[in-house]
Amino acid sequence: MSEQADKPILTTRQGHPVHNNQQQRTVGSRGPATLENYHFLEKISHFDRERIPERVVHARGFVAHGEFEAYGTIGDEPASKYTRAKLFRTRGRKTPVTIRFSTVIGGRDSSEAARDPRGFAVKFRTDDGNWDMVGNNLQVFFIRDAIKFPDVIHSLKPDPVTFRQEPNRIFDFMSNTPESMHMLTWLFSPYGIPKNYRTMRGSGVNTYRLVNADGEGVLVKFHWLSQQGEHNLTEAQAAEIQARDLGHASKDLYEAIERGEFPRWELNVQIMSDDEHPELDFDPLDDTKIWPEEDFPYLPVGMMTLNRNITDHHNENEQIAFGTGVLVDGIDFSDDKMLVGRTFSYSDTQRYRVGPNYLQLPVNAPRPDVVVSTNQTGGAMSYAVDNRGANLHINFEPSSVAGLREADESYREYRPFVSGQIMKAPIERQNNYSQAGRRYREMADWERDDLILNLVTNLARCDKHIQEKMVWHFSQCDEDYGRRVAEGLGISVNA
Numbered sequence: 001m002s003e004q005a006d007k008p009i010l011t012t013r014q015g016h017p018v019h020n021n022q023q024q025r026t027v028g029s030r031g032p033a034t035l036e037n038y039h040f041l042e043k044i045s046h047f048d049r050e051r052i053p054e055r056v057v058h059a060r061g062f063v064a065h066g067e068f069e070a071y072g073t074i075g076d077e078p079a080s081k082y083t084r085a086k087l088f089r090t091r092g093r094k095t096p097v098t099i100r101f102s103t104v105i106g107g108r109d110s111s112e113a114a115r116d117p118r119g120f121a122v123k124f125r126t127d128d129g130n131w132d133m134v135g136n137n138l139q140v141f142f143i144r145d146a147i148k149f150p151d152v153i154h155s156l157k158p159d160p161v162t163f164r165q166e167p168n169r170i171f172d173f174m175s176n177t178p179e180s181m182h183m184l185t186w187l188f189s190p191y192g193i194p195k196n197y198r199t200m201r202g203s204g205v206n207t208y209r210l211v212n213a214d215g216e217g218v219l220v221k222f223h224w225l226s227q228q229g230e231h232n233l234t235e236a237q238a239a240e241i242q243a244r245d246l247g248h249a250s251k252d253l254y255e256a257i258e259r260g261e262f263p264r265w266e267l268n269v270q271i272m273s274d275d276e277h278p279e280l281d282f283d284p285l286d287d288t289k290i291w292p293e294e295d296f297p298y299l300p301v302g303m304m305t306l307n308r309n310i311t312d313h314h315n316e317n318e319q320i321a322f323g324t325g326v327l328v329d330g331i332d333f334s335d336d337k338m339l340v341g342r343t344f345s346y347s348d349t350q351r352y353r354v355g356p357n358y359l360q361l362p363v364n365a366p367r368p369d370v371v372v373s374t375n376q377t378g379g380a381m382s383y384a385v386d387n388r389g390a391n392l393h394i395n396f397e398p399s400s401v402a403g404l405r406e407a408d409e410s411y412r413e414y415r416p417f418v419s420g421q422i423m424k425a426p427i428e429r430q431n432n433y434s435q436a437g438r439r440y441r442e443m444a445d446w447e448r449d450d451l452i453l454n455l456v457t458n459l460a461r462c463d464k465h466i467q468e469k470m471v472w473h474f475s476q477c478d479e480d481y482g483r484r485v486a487e488g489l490g491i492s493v494n495a
């Protein structure tokens, strides 16, 4: 009895005390049940709505909180040389962060040991509002034009009839998508199954711009380097984990943070002047390419530490919403046409998946000390009214009476000059194979053996014409690459 007395009293969401949580209200003890039982109806109908639609991609993930500490420098130079973003400017400045790691293709309860890219999404809660960096662990992507995203994802998702992931569907699409060879070479190597989230790197993948106080911009790529080292699994090691546990990576991260072993990642950038770089054999805006480190060195910017676990999976994981359009002053878009497509897609899906007021949820809103002042109003599940100033009647701008005003006019917008014919056309410098070939040659022997084994195992389940097409692509990347896959499949390179 005394144990019970310490507990808060159970209520309905209306605040009514619940006197009986074991039995419904019925006519006699055997029923029939009555329908006026508010407590029962509230409880069961809320349960019926416990799920929101899972993410169309990256459904399985895990979230943790922490902080980012700036070095105040970018490489050896003051950060302000490249960017006016406040979070980078001073040494020791700390910015709260929330990170969501994820797999891409599986559903919400799928295996975390799957061969799949891993999502690496970081929400920086800066003085100037939120900045989301939504990246992956493989540095590159399958496609370079956003219009192909639904196709690449459909090919990787389960068959619409049998609901099984089918290599034949995947390689049918990929064999018609030569720009995917670089990503496939990473994905089917051990990098395609990171050991866990702590020992995995991250990259922004798409190209952004940094803009300084004089309004000058440079092109930039972001990278997160794990301070726990980088470790991956072979297919056999992954199968062993998967047989026992579908969520080993979430468990590993959660338990490490509970033990006080706080994982860290150093943020590095690569920088290029803001032009087309005709001297390069690839386009700097092409997300199927890396920027070679020997030409564009990694410059350290700061350190992220994850030090706090979530307290509710639904509120902080299912409802968190990242997007590539969520930038702060000093960090800007580039002309990368994938990035523009992504920027539409994220907020669009979140308005559907979470609801039109998803930005009012604490996990998505800016830090409490950043006042949100808008004239946006209403919509499903509107939770609060944004700051409108002293006069609540004025929810429009401009007004001579009261309301909100525009921010400081001294803000120097970055204004790149763009001209050209409007068209639907592929980029000129496609160079689909050379970086994939280089990656193949730079692998350790065991990694290359694993790559060939994984490709052969999957391609063996494909139609012959698809096998032959893939072998042709691999041969373009590197002769030995094509030959070894062909040998594994028992077909001729020149078929």
Ligand code: HEM
Pocket: 054, 055, 056, 057, 058, 061, 100, 101, 102, 118, 119, 120, 121, 134, 135, 136, 141, 145, 146, 147, 149, 203, 204, 205, 206, 287, 320, 321, 322, 338, 341, 342, 345, 346, 349, 350, 353
């Ligand atoms: C045009 C190409 C792309 C489109 C249209 C697209 C679209 C989407 C959509 C609709 C979601 C679900 C978001 C949500 O429900 O909250 C998502 C999640 C995600 N995407 Fe993309 N994506 C694209 C490319 C990429 C690329 C290149 C990367 C990696 C650099 C990436 C990384 C992620 C990550 C990490 C998430 C999960 C975010 C989270 O943890 O909530 N996506 N993407």
